[in-house]
Amino acid sequence: MREFFRLPCPGLALKWRAIVATLGAVGLVVCVLWLQGLGWPDTQGASSGLLLLPLVLLAVSLGVGGAIVGGLVATTILFQLGGGLLSSSGLWLRSANFTAVALVVAAFAHLQGYYQRRLFHAMTHDPGTGLPGRLALWRALDRQLAGREPGVPKNGLVVITLDNLQDITTTFGYEAADVLIAQLWQRLVDVFYPGARAYHYHRERLAVLFHDPDDDLDVLMGKLVERFETSVLYEGVPIHFTSLFGFVRLNGRDGRNVITQAEAAIETAREQGIRSVIYTAGMERDRKRGLILLGDLQTAKRDGSLTLHYQPKIRLATMTLDSFEALARWEHPSLGTVSPAEFIPIVEHTDCIHSFSLWVTNQALIAAREHWGQADKAIPIAVNISSRNLTDHAFPAQIRALLAKHKLSPQSLELEVTESEIMKNPKQAVAVLEKLSDIPVVISIDDFGTGYSSLAYLHRLPATTIKIDRGFIDKINGDVGVREIVAAAIDLAHALGMQVIAEGIETADQLETLHQLGCDLGQGFFFSPAMPIEKAAAWQPEAAVTL
Structure with missing residues (x-):
């Protein structure tokens, strides 16, 4: 009333x-x-x-x-x-x-x-939690920024993403999640100086507009991360939120874009494996460039600006050509040469990785059929796949269909996957790898030694080859410990019936050491960089140095 x-x-x-x-x-x-x-x-x-x-x-x-x-x-x-x-x-x-x-x-x-x-x-306001929502945040930003003078960094915005909220919601229900979010909202207000206002502007995100009279975001970041380490109680059950934080200083010029800037900082924190990041202008440029690349990917596959180059793998005992690895190369019409280290992680973070992996595999099989398809010239082609491919139960059937389409034997294709990618979801990855092995294509474990639990799963993986990471090869002659690790990895792989390939060989000394340790295969600039298909088809092992 x-x-x-x-x-x-x-x-x-x-x-x-x-x-x-x-x-x-x-x-x-x-x-x-x-x-x-x-x-x-x-x-x-x-x-x-x-x-x-x-x-x-x-x-x-x-x-x-x-x-x-x-x-x-x-x-x-x-x-x-x-x-x-x-x-x-x-x-x-x-x-x-x-x-x-x-x-x-x-x-x-x-x-x-x-x-x-x-x-x-x-x-x-959010209908579930009853907390101020997106429109309230926009209005508060408009009011605050309208009275700001450029260059005065005392006010700021922090966005918090709750990565495991969906798991909590699935387990306890929406009402429980709303209660927990309301408790987190109060924690946020308590962390900052009086006058700070918190908003639940997205199902999995909270935001706080705050005043920082000491102009010390590092201290505030530390306080916030510390408060979120404490679990939230729900009916006596402690619930922990997995959270990331993005901070932005308000300058009076960017308007509501500060929200997306804070979200860009969160994505940077996620990529770097840390909890919180303060936004810088470079993050937005990088994300815009990433979106441009992702948008141009389909066109690049059609117009030929995205191609495959092929790097030879050499059998060290005989110094003969064993196989090739297909590596993507992109000559963007406006951005120039785009490194695979830049665009492949972008693709891997989206569903585009499924079509991209199949495109690479198809192109590699076309090259294998046209240039090395005869029985006396059969040379396997290795293709890198992603952890997302290992969560797709349809992937093995798609690979089988591509081999049938090009009338090539399964041994013509080698699939490389890094051990760190396998460890993201080892049970499901092993299940998909076993289906691929049943085709049977060759399975290779890439960047071996850089993961954290490979030994626990190595004997269960249907792999025939492990590839030792270039980081070990770089130090193999300058660090006795590294040499012993490589020797142990080679002995372990041989004991499990696997071959070993060393990547990143660049000097004759590295090649000699690996040969002495019994390494089976080698790959690197010492032999040849990755080449366009025309050069790769004509490349002869005699072009490489012999022991």
């Missing part, structure tokens, strides 16, 4: 409400004086209706109170003008009619205001 009788027309600014109320009051006085000048009450039938307009203005601006007070004032004045006579003029009946109309208008104004406030609350 109290909410209903708040001032009507909530969208009416205070100064305009005062102006309308003043007009109503002044209009009331003017009408009364005019009626007096006309000789009221003798002319009341013709002119007293003018009192209705100021009464309506008072009702609209001040509500029921304005209507009642206006009606009483008008009645009192008219009563005095009528000489205190009640019956001769019909004063009370006429005044009651006017006041009743004003009250009806006031009631409708209150009703309109009540539902307008409810609608505005629904628009500006």
Whole structure:
């Protein structure tokens, strides 16, 4: 009931409400004086209706109170003008009619205001948690940035993403998740200085507009990360949120873009494997460039600017050509040469990796069929695949279909996957790798030694080859410990019936050491860089140095 009788027309600014109320009051006085000048009450039938307009203005601006007070004032004045006579003029009946109309208008104004406030609350607050939402954040940003001067970095925005909220929601339900988010929201407010406001502007994201008088974001970042380390209790069960933080200093120029800037900082933190990052202009440029590359990928596959180059793998015992590895190369029409180290991680973070991996495999098999398809020239082609491919149960069937399409034996194709990619979801990865091995294509474990739990799964992987990471090869002659690690890896692989290939061979000394340790295969600039298909097809092992 109290909410209903708040001032009507909530969208009416205070100064305009005062102006309308003043007009109503002044209009009331003017009408009364005019009626007096006309000789009221003798002319009341013709002119007293003018009192209705100021009464309506008072009702609209001040509500029921304005209507009642206006009606009483008008009645009192008219009563005095009528000489205190009640019956001769019909004063009370006429005044009651006017006041009743004003009250009806006031009631409708209150009703309109009540539902307008409810609608505005629904628009500006999250329906589940009841916390201020995206529109409220936008409005607060607009107000804060409107009064900011460029170059004053005292205010800031932090966005927090709750990465495991979906798991919590699936386990405990939406209502529990909403309760937990509300608790986190209160924690956020407590961390920052007085006046900070927190917003639940996205299902999995919270934001805080804050003032930082000490201009020390590092301290605030530390406090925030520390508070989020503490679990949130729900019905006695401690719930931990996996969270990342993106900070932005408000400069008064970027407007609402600061939200996307904070989100860009979060993605940078995710890529770097850290909890929090302060936004810099370079992050936005990188993300825009990444989106451009991702958008141009399909066109690049069609117009030939994205191609495959082939790097030979050499069997060290005989110094003969064993196979090739297909490596993507991109000559962008406006950005120039784009490194695979730049565009492949971008593709791997999206569903485009599925079509990209199949495109690379198809192109490699085309090259294998056209240049090395004869029985006396059969040379396998290795293709790199992603962890996302290992979560796709349709991937083995797609590989089988491509081999059948090009009428090549399964041994013509080798699939390389890094051990770190396998360890992201080892059970599912092993299941898909076993299906691929049943085709049977050759499975190779790339960048061996850089993961953290490869030994636990190595004996279970249906792999025939492991590739030792170039980081070990670089130090193999300068660090005794590294040499021993490489020797142990080679012995372990041989004990499991696997071959070993060393990547990144660049010097004759590295080649000699690997040969002494019994490494089976080698690859690197010492033999040849990756080449276009025309050069690779004509490349002969005699072009490489011999031991």
